[in-house]
Amino acid sequence: MSRRSYEPQWLHQSKLACQRNRWSGYGRPGHEHAPYRHWAFEGGSLMVASGNGPTVGTDGAAKLLSIRIAHIGAHSGYHCLTRYVGEPITIGGTRWASGRLSRWLTVGLCTLARVPWYSPGSFALEVRGGATMLSSRGLIYHVLQADNDLWLTPLLATLTKNRVIGTVHQPPSEIERAGGPWANWSRLDKIVTVSRHQAAYLQSVLPGSQVEFVPHGVDTDFFTPPPDRAPTLDRAKILCVGKHLRDFDVLERVVMQLSRRSAGCRFTLIGLPANLVSRFRQLGATCPVGLSDHDLRDAYRSADIMVLPLKESTANNALLEAMACGLPTVVSAVGGVLDYVVAGSAVLVPAGDAEAMSEAVVDLLENESHYRSISLLARQQAMRFRWEDVGKQMSDIYASV
Structure with missing residues (x-):
């Protein structure tokens, strides 16, 4: 069975867009489990921002931008960081459109952003973050999933005299397969990685960038051992x-x-x-x-x-x-x-x-x-x-x- 025979049409169109923009890796055979996260689709329907807009704090706290991913629970994932530092700017999702419109919107945004993991949800998050930037100066905006959700934010931060950092989660092999690293990463005030080999790679390919390794966390209060195990x-x-x-x-x-x-x-x-x-x-x-x-x-x-x-x-x-x-x-x-x-x-x-x-x-x-x-x-x-x-x-x- 060919890979195209079971690929959704929107995914095929997105790969074609990636290839037209030299995103060569995601059209290759053998890459069936590519991380097409944040396409923001559920049952063929487009997911866009929902909920109230962010409140801008007066304490100078960093603003953490993230999308609540449906398949990741409250106690798992990088968004847990928002409980312990800074002020979250988070969007969820509601059904907005389905069919051809939603598929082509996804393809169009990926083509414009030149990032194959970008999505309508990513765009909505950046718009919401940009609106917050208009009311702030000199604050730090942290894009928690820079691989997926970063396109306009560095430019918006420059125009509004704010600063922006981003956390990268994908390994070097996936970044290169998707056509990265991307130019807007070099515009970040700092890049955070969740592994040392990522940091070494990004320092070598983006020599003027500041790159720091900060480990991923885990909720050790929720994930705890059972009283005992007796395996055989x-x-x-x-x-x-x-x-x-x-x-x-x-x-x-x-x-x-x-x-x-x-x-x-x-x-x-x-x-x-x-x-x-x-x-x-x-x-x-x-x-x-x-x-x-x-x-x-x-x-x-x-x-x-x-x-x-x-x-x-x-x-x-x-x-x-x-x-x-x-x-x-x-x-x-x-x-x-x-x-x-x-x-x-x-x-x-x-x-x-x-x-x-x-x-x-x-x-x-x-x-x-x-x-x-x-x-x-x-x-x-x-x-x-x-x-x-x-x-x-x-x-x-x-x-x-």
Whole structure:
């Protein structure tokens, strides 16, 4: 089956626009799981800003611009930073249009912005931020998802004599595949990254820019360990969470290999792309959808091990949340994973190696002392990334701009 045979028409048109603007990577075969986040579509309908406009504070607090992403809960994701520092300017979404109009509006905005992750929601957020800038001078505006939501804000900040920083979340390989880095990133007063290898890359390709690494946080008050776990290989509960940059071919082999080792292994795979659900259900996996925050936390707490096969990574919500729940995790040693894992807080395996991942799972399940040690150290390591502490680090960044 060709990739075009199951692609939505709007996505195909967006890729053509990307290619016309030299965004070559997103038209290549083998990139089925590209992060087309913030297209702001739900069931084919366009999502635009809703809610009241922002209130401009008088205390000089930084203004944090973000979109509330429907599939990310209140206790997950980078928007949690807004609880601990600055003043949020956040938009949600309501249905505005559907069909051809909404699709072409998305394609048109991506073409104008020359950013394949840009969306009508991104534009609405920048308009709202720009309106706030008209009433302020010398304040810092922080675009929390600069990969997706940054086009006009640096220009608006210059015109209104404000300052703007942006956090970049995508790894270097995804940035280059999408045709970046983009010129407006060099106009930021500071670029924040969530992994060190991102920072090194951006410093090399944007030599005049100020780049700082500030780790992603995790809600350690919400994601907490269960009273106890007593795993065994013959009835192990194995979890995998998320889809962005996951290696599903490796995951499939891991499921098959562990099922052969023990028929009692049970697999719960959360957040699979829709086109892969039937494939993994045929292997006996459970693939729940529409989970609440509490359901997700219960999944971490009730699992015995999490496997996280990755192609690339910066910060990873699933990894941090599993560690906060004391869940031993076997994860691919790629990219930013190494900024969040220390020896003994998770098991690192080579990327693309299903056999190594499967063997690591078996080793953990057959070695109780090793299992419990990793569970304890995982929680301790996650505590280093509490949002309260990340907020303090971000406050220092604001003070330095």
